[in-house]
Amino acid sequence: MEYSLSEILSSYKGTQGELIPILQKVQAEFGYLPEEAMNRVAEFCRVAESKVFGIASFYAQFRFVPLGRTQVTACRGTACHVRGAPQIVDELKRQLGIEEGETTPDLEYSLETVACIGCCALAPCLVINGKVESKMTPKKVKELLTKGGQV
Numbered sequence: 001m002e003y004s005l006s007e008i009l010s011s012y013k014g015t016q017g018e019l020i021p022i023l024q025k026v027q028a029e030f031g032y033l034p035e036e037a038m039n040r041v042a043e044f045c046r047v048a049e050s051k052v053f054g055i056a057s058f059y060a061q062f063r064f065v066p067l068g069r070t071q072v073t074a075c076r077g078t079a080c081h082v083r084g085a086p087q088i089v090d091e092l093k094r095q096l097g098i099e100e101g102e103t104t105p106d107l108e109y110s111l112e113t114v115a116c117i118g119c120c121a122l123a124p125c126l127v128i129n130g131k132v133e134s135k136m137t138p139k140k141v142k143e144l145l146t147k148g149g150q151v
């Protein structure tokens with residue numbers, strides 16, 4: 001991490017106005033904002049660590065935990081909603097033991113929700129590591145996640 005972070009910081013002057021672009025670069029590099037990196041950014045821009053954390057918390061684009069190896073994205077769009085998306089999301093939370101925006105402690109799964117994935121005719125939908133799973137039911141969620149004994 002040290003080498004990459006130094007590389008990122010080397011292309012900035014260290015002004016407060018650069019905080020967000022720096023955090024975006026850090027997240028692009030590591031997939032999230034590690035605490036150690038945020039502390040280094042604070043030192044580099046000469047601001048309190050709490051300020052960096054406060055700014056990063058304000059924007060939904062920033063993550064404080066790494067993504068899991070399996071990324072589960074549930075659609076919460078209108079078409080999916082009326083066909084049972086809330087029950088699908090509840091089942092995902094129950095099976096994985098995490099809330100939206102979280103990653104399981106073993107870093108195996110992350111759970112996100114989105115407004116629409118563009119497959120409304122197949123609602124309700126999920127995307128698991130880029131693959132669309134259509135016409136989901138809570139039972140299908142359980143089967144998908146237990147496939148290969150992953151949960």
Ligand code: FES
Nearest residue numbers: 075077080119120
């Ligand atoms: S609303 Fe879910 S795919 Fe469009």
